[in-house]
Amino acid sequence: MNFLETEHVVKQFSGHLALNKVSIRVPEGKIFGLLGPNGAGKTTLIRIINRITAPDSGTVRIDGRESRPDDIYRIGYMPEERGLYKKMKVGEQALYLARLKGLPYDEAKKRLTRWFDKFGITSWWNRELEELSKGMQQKVQFIITVIHDPALLIFDEPFSGFDPINVDILKQEILELKQQGKTIIFSTHNMASVEEICDEITLINRAEVVLSGEVREIRRRFRTQTFRLSIPSLPEGTSLASDNFAVLSENRHDDVTELRIRKQQQISNADLLTEISRSSDIYSFTEELPSMNEIFINTVSGTNPTHE
Amino acid sequence: MNKIGIIIKREYIRRVSKKSFLLLTLLMPFLIVAIGFVPFWLAQIRSDDVRNVVVIDTTGKYLSLFQDTDSYRFVGSEKSLEDYRNSRDKEAYAILSITGDLLDNPGAAALYSEKQIPGDLSRIVNQAISRQLESDKLATFNIPNLKEIIDESKIRFSIQTLKWGDDGEESASSASVASIVGMASTLLIYMFIIMYGSMVMQGVLEEKTNRIVELMVSSVRPFDLMMGKIIALGFVGLTQLFLWGVMTTGLFFAGMMFMGGSIDPQALQAGMAMQPSAMPAQMEGIQEIYQVIGTINFAELLFFFAIYFVGGYLLYASVFAAIGSSVNQQEDTQQFMTPIMIFIIFALYAGIGSIENPDGPLAFWCSLIPFTSPIVMMVRLPFEVPLWEKLLSIALLYVSAFGIVWLSAKIYRVGILMYGKKPSLKEIVKWVKYK
Numbered sequence: 230m231n232f233l234e235t236e237h238v239v240k241q242f243s244g245h246l247a248l249n250k251v252s253i254r255v256p257e258g259k260i261f262g263l264l265g266p267n268g269a270g271k272t273t274l275i276r277i278i279n280r281i282t283a284p285d286s287g288t289v290r291i292d293g294r295e296s297r298p299d300d301i302y303r304i305g306y307m308p309e310e311r312g313l314y315k316k317m318k319v320g321e322q323a324l325y326l327a328r329l330k331g332l333p334y335d336e337a338k339k340r341l342t343r344w345f346d347k348f349g350i351t352s353w354w355n356r357e358l359e360e361l362s363k364g365m366q367q368k369v370q371f372i373i374t375v376i377h378d379p380a381l382l383i384f385d386e387p388f389s390g391f392d393p394i395n396v397d398i399l400k401q402e403i404l405e406l407k408q409q410g411k412t413i414i415f416s417t418h419n420m421a422s423v424e425e426i427c428d429e430i431t432l433i434n435r436a437e438v439v440l441s442g443e444v445r446e447i448r449r450r451f452r453t454q455t456f457r458l459s460i461p462s463l464p465e466g467t468s469l470a471s472d473n474f475a476v477l478s479e480n481r482h483d484d485v486t487e488l489r490i491r492k493q494q495q496i497s498n499a500d501l502l503t504e505i506s507r508s509s510d511i512y513s514f515t516e517e518l519p520s521m522n523e524i525f526i527n528t529v530s531g532t533n534p535t536h537e
Numbered sequence: 538m539n540k541i542g543i544i545i546k547r548e549y550i551r552r553v554s555k556k557s558f559l560l561l562t563l564l565m566p567f568l569i570v571a572i573g574f575v576p577f578w579l580a581q582i583r584s585d586d587v588r589n590v591v592v593i594d595t596t597g598k599y600l601s602l603f604q605d606t607d608s609y610r611f612v613g614s615e616k617s618l619e620d621y622r623n624s625r626d627k628e629a630y631a632i633l634s635i636t637g638d639l640l641d642n643p644g645a646a647a648l649y650s651e652k653q654i655p656g657d658l659s660r661i662v663n664q665a666i667s668r669q670l671e672s673d674k675l676a677t678f679n680i681p682n683l684k685e686i687i688d689e690s691k692i693r694f695s696i697q698t699l700k701w702g703d704d705g706e707e708s709a710s711s712a713s714v715a716s717i718v719g720m721a722s723t724l725l726i727y728m729f730i731i732m733y734g735s736m737v738m739q740g741v742l743e744e745k746t747n748r749i750v751e752l753m754v755s756s757v758r759p760f761d762l763m764m765g766k767i768i769a770l771g772f773v774g775l776t777q778l779f780l781w782g783v784m785t786t787g788l789f790f791a792g793m794m795f796m797g798g799s800i801d802p803q804a805l806q807a808g809m810a811m812q813p814s815a816m817p818a819q820m821e822g823i824q825e826i827y828q829v830i831g832t833i834n835f836a837e838l839l840f841f842f843a844i845y846f847v848g849g850y851l852l853y854a855s856v857f858a859a860i861g862s863s864v865n866q867q868e869d870t871q872q873f874m875t876p877i878m879i880f881i882i883f884a885l886y887a888g889i890g891s892i893e894n895p896d897g898p899l900a901f902w903c904s905l906i907p908f909t910s911p912i913v914m915m916v917r918l919p920f921e922v923p924l925w926e927k928l929l930s931i932a933l934l935y936v937s938a939f940g941i942v943w944l945s946a947k948i949y950r951v952g953i954l955m956y957g958k959k960p961s962l963k964e965i966v967k968w969v970k971y972k
Binding site: 242243276279281282301302304306307308310311312313314315317325326328329330331373 | 540543544547551747748749750751752753754755756757759951954956964967971
């Protein structure tokens with residue numbers, strides 16, 4: 230069941246097309262990565278989902294029906310351009326924003342108290358935002374995003390500007406939200422974190438969807454038949470290479486040699502191993518799946534016109 | 538409470554609890570009242586110090602003319618002028634030397650002092666001497682009762698200006714009082730449109746540069762965000778006006794009472810001594826002013842002031858909001874502000890120009906054009922504007938105010954999310970068409 234779907238969303242700005250018939254499917258309870266280089270149209274799509282701007286054509290569906298104005302209360306959005314009122318007291322500010330998200334005063338206060346406790350920032354309630362460190366400001370920002378307990382969370386570049394410790398805290402929180410059954414859209418350039426936490430992705434380049442699917446499936450789809458092999462070192466001058474596979478690199482550490490090999494596609498792993506084991510013992514054998522980073526770069530540069 | 542209400546409440550409380558707002562609101566009435574009272578007060582301080590004026594009158598005819606006042610005591614002396622000049626003793630503040638009959642020889646009197654002679658001292662001396670000389674002169678004509686005849690023939694004339702009301706009733710009118718009332722309300726509207734309009738712009742720009750705006754528009758409609766700010770600041774402005782009004786009136790009466798106790802006898806005495814005939818005239822003048830003030834319908838004026846204030850503020854504040862949303866930094870606002878400021882300043886000058894001729898073509902047209910009407914109409918209102926003109930002007934103002942609000946909201950909605958370079962006017966026009 231998809232929590233959110235967009236169908237052929239088109240958005241034109243003066244002189245350029247920001248989104249060209251973009252369709253995405255975000256399954257319920259999953260972490261969905263919305264990827265793409267700068268200027269691909271990610272933020273525009275997110276703003277359309279948030280009903281900040283309207284699409285020129287196409288539809289956004291939530292829970293199977295067309296999105297309605299009050300759907301914004303079911304969305305928690307942490308924009309890439311983060312900011313809060315600098316001169317306003319932290320608690321007062323959080324209360325104000327929570328109430329704009331539709332929470333009654335008492336409920337907002339109760340929930341905020343709990344979150345502030347959880348992040349250990351209760352003593353900052355009456356301080357002005359300016360006085361807080363950047364990391365703490367981001368904690369406040371996170372609390373504001375989740376305070377109304379939305380079913381869909383959208384994080385636009387959530388890790389930019391966070392220090393490693395806070396990145397980790399944030400990751401844990403996001404995974405916890407997933408466990409609670411929330412649907413999460415995660416827009417980022419940080420491919421390492423995509424591999425780590427995303428279930429599905431859609432890659433947008435130049436206003437169009439160029440790739441989408443499950444992360445594991447995509448990585449398998451882009452497999453290059455490359456393997457890492459570790460064997461006892463062979464005598465100088467002898468080579469393992471055959472018609473069935475090529476050696477890409479060889480790394481000798483005294484009596485152990487590490488190899489990267491690429492096999493012919495029609496050869497099965499079993500046949501490959503049988504062939505190698507005829508000439509040598511095998512310590513380890515693993516397939517090297519392409520990283521999301523490589524897939525990202527290949528797909529993006531592959532879809533860009535080369536004459537530019 | 539709905540969203541816009543939450544926004545208005547928060548913006549209002551934030552502005553009203555600012556130190557700068559409290560200071561300005563509390564200090565301004567003192568300043569206004571001080572400007573009115575300080576000159577009086579200062580004049581009074583000086584008069585506490587009684588100075589000796591030595592009169593060396595060799596003719597013996599004039600010494601008795603000089604009566605002591607609060608500031609000066611006149612003392613006759615037999616010593617010569619040279620004695621005073623040489624003596625180290627500063628008992629005399631000034632020396633009045635009269636060496637001959639002043640009717641024959643006006644140059645025979647002179648005032649000496651080591652300091653600059655104050656204007657009021659020479660005035661007292663001049664008045665005392667010229668009154669005496671006048672009656673001396675009259676005496677030389679040898680006509681009995683001449684003085685009485687002349688007094689009789691002095692006729693004070695001041696034309697009465699009357700206005701016919703719709704019911705044919707006559708009432709006293711005065712262009713100058715109406716002008717002052719009109720001018721004051723024009724200046725107030727002008728000041729508030731600029732002050733609060735630019736506050737709206739600052740606020741919008743602050744939210745944009747703080748990058749909080751994207752978070753805000755994900756939970757409220759941009760229109761609510763903009764209107765919330767405009768309405769809240771409008772209320773702040775009205776609050777300030779109201780407090781100023783109440784405090785200034787209060788302080789003014791307090792000041793009158795405080796000054797009243799000490800000022801009246803002196804003013805009375807001075808008036809009696811100097812210009813016996815001035816008092817009734819003054820009283821008449823004051824009465825006249827009161828009478829004219831009575832003919833100005835303040836309730837009606839206040840009502841229209843509020844209507845024009847709200848309309849004009851709405852019109853300009855939404856333009857300012859659109860400007861604030863389009864640019865990225867304070868410096869870039871100038872380019873868009875200049876044409877708006879030219880409009881407002883033109884309106885002010887048109888208003889000032891209309892005082893001379895409140896029913897002339899400039900006044901007429903400018904009080905219909907929405908961008909100038911809130912400012913210009915305030916000048917005309919005390920001069921009884923026909924009802925249809927008022928209604929047409931208000932209708933035009935509000936129709937265009939809502940039109941401009943709608944247009945500004947469209948620009949605002951796109952502008953607040955546009956970062957990067959300053960947009961051109963052409964781009965802004967395109968924003969209006971965005972879905």
